[in-house]
Amino acid sequence: RFTKALATGMAALFLLVGCSGKKSDEPKSxxxxxxxxxxENHPxxxxxxxxxEALEKETNGEYTLEISPNALLGDQRAATELVQNGVIQMAVVANPVVENFNKDFAVIGLPYIYDNLEHQKEVFISGAxxxxxGSVxxxxxxVLGAFTAGSRNIYTNKPVEKPAxxxxxxxxxxxxxTMKKMVDYMGGVGTPMAQSEVYTAVQQGVLEGGENNEVTxxxxKHYEIAPYFSYTNHLMVPDLIIMNNSTYDEMSDxxxxxxxxxxxxxxxxEFIAWNENVEAAKKIAKENGATFVDVSIKPFQERVKPLQQSVIDSxxxxxxxxxxxxxLSK
Ligand code: GCU
Structure with missing residues (x-):
């Protein structure tokens, strides 16, 4: 907690100092x-x-966007705090981060809730x-909208074909x-952690593996420490595009x-680009010795049913x- 607060504070300071360096005759963008x-390779x-680029053009230069990639401003939780405090204006954060503000978000990140990318796209753009x-x-x-991050699968040092x-x-x-409980139900031991710590944790034997999409x-380079990627397809977690309230409210209609x-x-x-990126990522992983394993998902689907039910009933x-x-499923 202390490290996180320190990191957030330092990022805030860094940004404020950065802003004050501006010359006053600069355009009021x-x-x-x-x-x-x-x-920067991510879709x-x-x-x-x-x-x-489009926003700048269409608002006649009134708004410009500056993206800080590679978690330079901290992990997704820290980034959310920076947005809340108005130190930065926007972030892309995975759904479980926002679930901490309103439990109903757990529904859109439930295991096996979407049939495929088409279904997820329909949900994201239908207004549902x-x-x-608006609830947060x-x-x-x-929350301005949601990107897809494909489907998530288990990777570790051996194929995972059944819960055992x-x-x-x-x-x-x-x-x-919810994420922790999900892996517990699937047969393993769910271990919450920031994404940036996973490589070392697996290397040091603190973890046996992770779960994510092919692109991440x-x-x-997680194929270096966990070379078996098994298609449990258990999740399709939305990545949410968030914006500071005042920044949004101050915009003209x-x-x-x-x-x-x-x-x-x-x-x-981004939905259209996703599949291409997955294919490219798989190619790289295979060239580096990774094995992709097809899995019959039924037993895993059965296992997570109580979790689904408890979230739905909440x-x-x-x-x-x-x-x-x-x-919206076809
Ligand atoms: C995916 C997702 C990220 C998330 C990451 C994670 O890559 O797109 O938003 O941070 O998984 O597992 O933490």
Whole structure:
């Protein structure tokens, strides 16, 4: 906690000092600083870059976007705090981070809730999540929309084809209770941790592996420490694009419409780019000795049913949301 507070404080200081260095005769363009925890190769980075260029153009230079990749401003939890406090204006954070502000978010990150990318895309652009996204306004930020991050799968030092293969295996999960319980139900030991610590933790035997999509698996070279990637397909966790409340509220109505339309367009493009990036990542992983294992998902699906049910039953809104998402399945 102390390290996190220190890191947040230092990032804040760094940003403030950076701002005060501006010359007063510079154009009055509003700078949107966005924290991103992945590299410049990530499809979301590319989509965000295009989004920034379009936003600048369409708002006639009133808004410019500056992306800080590679978790330079801290992990996703720290980035969320910076957005809440208005030290930065935007961030992309995985759904479990926002779940800590409103438990109903757990529904859109439930195991096996989406059938495939098409279904997820339909959910993200249909407006079905608008109420949920608006629900965290009181916490200091808006959720503008959701990117896909494909499907998540288990990787470790051996193939995982059935729940018993995970017995006693500590598998890193994102920092949420639902994620921990999920791996426990799947047969392993869910171990919450920041993404940046996973490589060393596996190397040192603190963990046996992790769970993620192919793109991040390769970006972070996790194939070096966990060469078997098994297609349990247990999750398709949304990555949420968040913006500081005041930044959003201060936008003119016209700019809000521009922002909204561009976000939608960006999300669409990122969905299209995702599959290509997965193929490219797999190629690199294989060249570096990784093995991809097909898995029959039924036993895992059965195992996580009690978790699904408890999240659905946790509130009336959760139930409505779950039904709305499943109704969009073809
Ligand atoms: C994915 C996701 C990130 C998240 C990461 C993680 O890469 O896109 O937003 O931070 O998983 O497991 O922490």
């Amino acid at each position: 509003k700078l949107l600083k966005l924290a991103f925890n992945q590299s 979301q980075y590319k989509a965000l870059k295009e989004f920034g 999540l608008d109420d949920l996204f 306004k009181g916490s200091g930020f808006e 293969d995970l017995s006693g295996y500590k598998i890193r999960v994102m920092q949420s209770d 698996y390769v970006d972070l 016209e700019n809000k419409v521009i922002l909204k339309n561009l976000i939608k367009e960006t999300i669409n493009k 509130s009336e809104n959760s139930k409505i949301l779950y039904d709305a998402i499943r109704d």
